[in-house]
Amino acid sequence: MEILHFDIAAPVPAGGTRAMALVGVVASGNLEVLVERGDAPDRCAIEISTAAHGFRDLWDAVVADFVGRRAAGGLRIAINDGGARPDTVSLRLAQGVRMIEEPEA
Amino acid sequence: MSNIRQSWYEAGARERIAALVDPRSFAEFVGPECRETSPHLGIFDLPAQFDDGIVVGSGSIVGTPVLVAAQEGRFMGGAFGEVHGAKLTGLLRAAKALARDVVIAFDTGGVRLQEANAGEIAIAEIMRAATEARIAGVRVVGLIGGRAGCYGGGGLIAGCCSTLIVSEQGRISVTGPEVIETNKGVEEFDSRDRALVWRTMGGKHRTLIGGADMFVDDDAMAFREAARAALARPARLDIDTLVAEQARLERRIAQFGEMPDASDIWRSLGIDDPQAIPDMPATGFATIVAQYRESADDAR
Numbered sequence: 001m002e003i004l005h006f007d008i009a010a011p012v013p014a015g016g017t018r019a020m021a022l023v024g025v026v027a028s029g030n031l032e033v034l035v036e037r038g039d040a041p042d043r044c045a046i047e048i049s050t051a052a053h054g055f056r057d058l059w060d061a062v063v064a065d066f067v068g069r070r071a072a073g074g075l076r077i078a079i080n081d082g083g084a085r086p087d088t089v090s091l092r093l094a095q096g097v098r099m100i101e102e103p104e105a
Numbered sequence: 106m107s108n109i110r111q112s113w114y115e116a117g118a119r120e121r122i123a124a125l126v127d128p129r130s131f132a133e134f135v136g137p138e139c140r141e142t143s144p145h146l147g148i149f150d151l152p153a154q155f156d157d158g159i160v161v162g163s164g165s166i167v168g169t170p171v172l173v174a175a176q177e178g179r180f181m182g183g184a185f186g187e188v189h190g191a192k193l194t195g196l197l198r199a200a201k202a203l204a205r206d207v208v209i210a211f212d213t214g215g216v217r218l219q220e221a222n223a224g225e226i227a228i229a230e231i232m233r234a235a236t237e238a239r240i241a242g243v244r245v246v247g248l249i250g251g252r253a254g255c256y257g258g259g260g261l262i263a264g265c266c267s268t269l270i271v272s273e274q275g276r277i278s279v280t281g282p283e284v285i286e287t288n289k290g291v292e293e294f295d296s297r298d299r300a301l302v303w304r305t306m307g308g309k310h311r312t313l314i315g316g317a318d319m320f321v322d323d324d325a326m327a328f329r330e331a332a333r334a335a336l337a338r339p340a341r342l343d344i345d346t347l348v349a350e351q352a353r354l355e356r357r358i359a360q361f362g363e364m365p366d367a368s369d370i371w372r373s374l375g376i377d378d379p380q381a382i383p384d385m386p387a388t389g390f391a392t393i394v395a396q397y398r399e400s401a402d403d404a405r
Binding site: 026030032051080104 | 129136147149153154156
């Protein structure tokens with residue numbers, strides 16, 4: 001298992017009041033994304049656990065794109081990866097941020 | 106709640122619970138934020154899931170407080186591991202202590218091969234906890250209509266439930282199609298013959314021979330309504346129940362044991378046109394069930 005950590009500047013803070021959001025499932029070509037609130041409102045911390053070794057550069061690009069496009073400030077994100085493609089990862093990250101902004105169901 | 110029909114088969118574990126319980130009534134125990142993941146999968150360089158493939162908690166169904174569990178069939182085929190099993194064991198023990206009914210949405214291929222010993226022990230612990238809860242008067246209602254069906258140890262646990270609710274897509278068995286074919290040959294069981302698999306292990310056959318109690322459409326609201334009805338049934342498990350069921354199962358072997366195909370069993374139950382059963386909608390099938398079903402004894 002390769003564990004990757006990213007802690008990057010995220011100028012736009014996440015909205016909503018939910019403490020947690022969970023999207024996706026650990027299955028082939030899929031991943032689960034657990035979104036929680038972190039400490040610094042202008043940072044986004046992401047931890048990725050993946051069995052597909054050697055893709056740090058790709059994850060770096062996907063994560064940078066995500067933080068540039070979405071309101072991800074103040075979030076702490078944990079990912080269990082089942083070998084998802086970058087587009088699926090982007091989709092799940094966007095779903096996770098959207099879900100934590102929603103009012104409690 | 107929307108009026109759009111939601112497929113139980115297509116839904117994930119969390120969506121099933123959301124559809125099953127009253128809005129805003131669900132409280133999860135040992136949720137994903139606890140990161141109570143499998144201690145075994147990492148050894149095989151396999152990714153864990155934060156809830157280990159099962160969601161457990163409390164909620165209410167049309168006002169009746171229940172404990173509820175749902176397996177995630179897409180994570181490792183919904184298979185039982187150490188943590189996954191412990192969560193269900195704990196829920197069933199809590200059910201006995203709180204005298205509260207339990208609803209379990211099964212979606213499982215059985216025990217995870219990577220943590221086989223822990224998983225097998227978990228199955229035994231769950232069966233014991235379910236039986237002890239039932240003797241104490243708790244209802245344990247099983248819902249089966251997922252992608253993975255209910256196989257292996259999941260099939261054994263289902264056998265310990267007070268009521269089983271099943272859809273056409275739900276399959277219940279201990280040994281799955283591929284395992285039978287591997288061990289006994291394709292002449293014995295062709296696992297790629299989908300019609301044969303569903304005819305032998307599917308919801309309709311299980312209902313007709315008394316292996317499942319209620320048949321529903323692949324509709325989350327139909328499962329919720331059936332669960333509500335199952336929670337209103339008398340809860341009784343004693344030695345008389347088991348003796349009666351043992352006698353029924355002995356009669357079943359004597360009556361059907363030599364028959365090569367499920368459709369032969371349906372014909373011998375008195376059904377005129379057994380070939381029509383697989384394509385029959387739930388409403389028409391309900392009429393057949395009411396007339397011809399082998400009645401079970403809240404045990405199977």
